[in-house]
Amino acid sequence: xxxxxxxxxxxxxxxxxxxxxxxxxxxxxxxxxxxxxxxxxxxxxxxxxxxxxxxxxxxxxxxxxxxxxxxxxxxxxxxxxxxxxxxxxxxxxxxxxxxxxxxxxxxxxxxxxxxxxxxxxxxxxxxxxxxxxxxxxxxxxxxxxxxxxxxxxxxxxxxxxxxxxxxxxxxxxxxxxxxxxxxxxxxxxxxxxxxxxxxxxxxxxxxxxxxxxxxxxxxxxxxxxxxxxxxxxxxxxxxxxxxxxxxxxxxxxxxxxxxxxxxxxxxxxxxxxxxxxxxxxxxxxxxxxxxxxxxxxxxxxxxxxxxxxxxxxxxxxxxxxxxxxxxxxxxxxxxxxxxxxxxxxxxxxxxxxxxxxxxxxxxxxxxxxxxxxxxxxxxxxxxxxxxxxxxxxxxxxxxxxxxxxxxxxxxxxxxxxxxxxxxxxxxxxxxxxxxxxxxxxxxxxxxxxxxxxxxxxxxxxxxxxxxxxxxxxxxxxxx
Ligand code: AMP
Ligand code: MG
Numbered sequence: 001x002x003x004x005x006x007x008x009x010x011x012x013x014x015x016x017x018x019x020x021x022x023x024x025x026x027x028x029x030x031x032x033x034x035x036x037x038x039x040x041x042x043x044x045x046x047x048x049x050x051x052x053x054x055x056x057x058x059x060x061x062x063x064x065x066x067x068x069x070x071x072x073x074x075x076x077x078x079x080x081x082x083x084x085x086x087x088x089x090x091x092x093x094x095x096x097x098x099x100x101x102x103x104x105x106x107x108x109x110x111x112x113x114x115x116x117x118x119x120x121x122x123x124x125x126x127x128x129x130x131x132x133x134x135x136x137x138x139x140x141x142x143x144x145x146x147x148x149x150x151x152x153x154x155x156x157x158x159x160x161x162x163x164x165x166x167x168x169x170x171x172x173x174x175x176x177x178x179x180x181x182x183x184x185x186x187x188x189x190x191x192x193x194x195x196x197x198x199x200x201x202x203x204x205x206x207x208x209x210x211x212x213x214x215x216x217x218x219x220x221x222x223x224x225x226x227x228x229x230x231x232x233x234x235x236x237x238x239x240x241x242x243x244x245x246x247x248x249x250x251x252x253x254x255x256x257x258x259x260x261x262x263x264x265x266x267x268x269x270x271x272x273x274x275x276x277x278x279x280x281x282x283x284x285x286x287x288x289x290x291x292x293x294x295x296x297x298x299x300x301x302x303x304x305x306x307x308x309x310x311x312x313x314x315x316x317x318x319x320x321x322x323x324x325x326x327x328x329x330x331x332x333x334x335x336x337x338x339x340x341x342x343x344x345x346x347x348x349x350x351x352x353x354x355x356x357x358x359x360x361x362x363x364x365x366x367x368x369x370x371x372x373x374x375x376x377x378x379x380x381x382x383x384x385x386x387x388x389x390x391x392x393x394x395x396x397x398x399x400x401x402x403x404x405x406x407x408x409x410x411x412x413x414x415x416x417x418x419x420x421x422x423x424x425x426x427x428x429x430x431x432x433x434x435x436x437x438x439x440x441x442x443x444x445x446x447x448x449x450x451x452x453x454x455x456x457x458x459x460x461x462x463x464x465x466x467x468x469x470x471x472x473x474x475x476x477x478x479x
Contacts, residue, residue: 001045010069012072013072019196029153033051033056033150034442035442056149072094074175075113075114075180079179079244079293092107092118093109102172104148104171108168122167124164125431127167129431136421139449140418140452142232142238147170150168153166173203173253175255180250197218215305216309223317227317230287231322231329232329237283237362239260239281240286261424263362264472266359271283294317323344335369335409337403337409338402340398346394346398350395364382365417375392378392414453418453421452430445444459
């Protein structure tokens with residue numbers, strides 16, 4: 001399909017006018033293509049040759065608006081660092097509609113009704129980060145929004161420094177957030193809360209449409225998807241950085257990439273967001289924050305669903321839904337096929353040992369994939385190997401209970417523990433070069449993030465330990 005043949009659907013616009021505002025994109029000056037993503041183009045049946053069509057840049061820049069498309073921004077609210085903000089909304093994002101169930105948005109297209117005194121723009125650095133990381137997460141098997149393309153421009157923005165403005169075209173099966181529900185709950189617009197719930201069930205939980213007690217089941221599934229998502233974040237070492245309820249996807253996806261980070265050395269208390277002085281969104285607290293956010297969602301849904309039933313489900317989250325989701329992913333990471341009553345202890349001990357060892361999280365697990373009883377390769381990674389030495393005694397015992405051969409286990413682990421992830425220092429380098437007009441590293445990082453589990457000898461440098469002075473880079477929200 002060529003760009004002029006794309007047809008968009010806009011079911012969201014059948015909702016009441018309070019759900020959105022029609023918006024006119026404000027184009028950037030001298031826009032140019034930075035990257036086009038062949039993989040996501042296929043999702044919307046877009047010919048990959050359209051990369052070279054100048055209309056693609058115009059589509060992202062908003063100077064080409066396909067016929068029948070009326071760009072709009074969505075209204076939502078949210079708890080930001082624990083404080084309720086009654087109206088947020090897409091302050092810098094406009095929606096075009098959906099193709100094959102993928103809702104397309106441009107981020108950085110100028111002011112909207114929801115911009116709240118900000119400029120509606122996105123700077124080049126944060127745009128590159130979102131563009132690359134959302135795709136990297138997908139290829140790691142972690143539910144995420146996606147990205148189709150990114151453009152740069154000569155429009156200047158005032159941030160911490162003067163930055164070029166950019167626009168990312170993102171796509172997702174849903175852009176609805178916990179905060180979308182909060183908006184209609186706190187404005188007491190319960191009829192609209194109900195139409196939003198029906199809309200979201202049709203969009204992201206269609207199998208529940210004909211079910212009895214479908215609203216409660218919907219809440220349960222949101223909770224379960226969220227638990228699984230956070231378990232995957234914890235296992236890979238992803239720190240979101242701004243888990244406000246407006247940044248929590250109702251479809252259980254990683255959404256709104258800001259000052260995120262992948263752990264360098266494993267540290268429970270790692271905070272990736274400079275603005276988060278109290279560490280509300282530290283790495284180790286993410287499962288608890290998700291629980292808090294789900295509790296806020298249950299409150300917003302309380303006009304539609306029995307509170308006690310939701311509370312029971314929330315209790316289950318803490319008691320076994322989240323723990324089981326986490327244990328499942330960690331078992332896979334450790335290459336364990338069978339289940340053992342001691343696995344919880346094995347995992348808890350591992351996490352404590354990692355925390356105390358000063359060791360790169362990703363490289364540790366990748367090295368564990370090839371573990372054959374010889375401990376030196378692991379010890380060499382750690383500043384303090386003693387805690388891991390003790391843990392490996394437990395692991396050796398546990399492996400004896402497995403029926404799979406060592407080769408089979410290693411093969412499975414190599415497909416579970418990535419060799420390549422995007423660390424902040426790599427993204428930083430790509431951004432420094434991009435500011436000089438060199439986008440080659442954006443291309444390189446895009447390439448390696450599509451092959452996280454492969455051996456790519458050419459890109460070995462990206463699988464090494466983070467240089468000491470570049471570890472634990474912490475970013476701020478303003479971008
Ligand atoms: P975030 O936590 O980055 O997802 O953003 C929180 C809220 O601030 C959302 O409503 C955004 O649309 C809005 N926002 C962030 N940056 C800008 C900006 N430069 N202009 C307008 N709105 C913004
Ligand atoms: Mg957001």
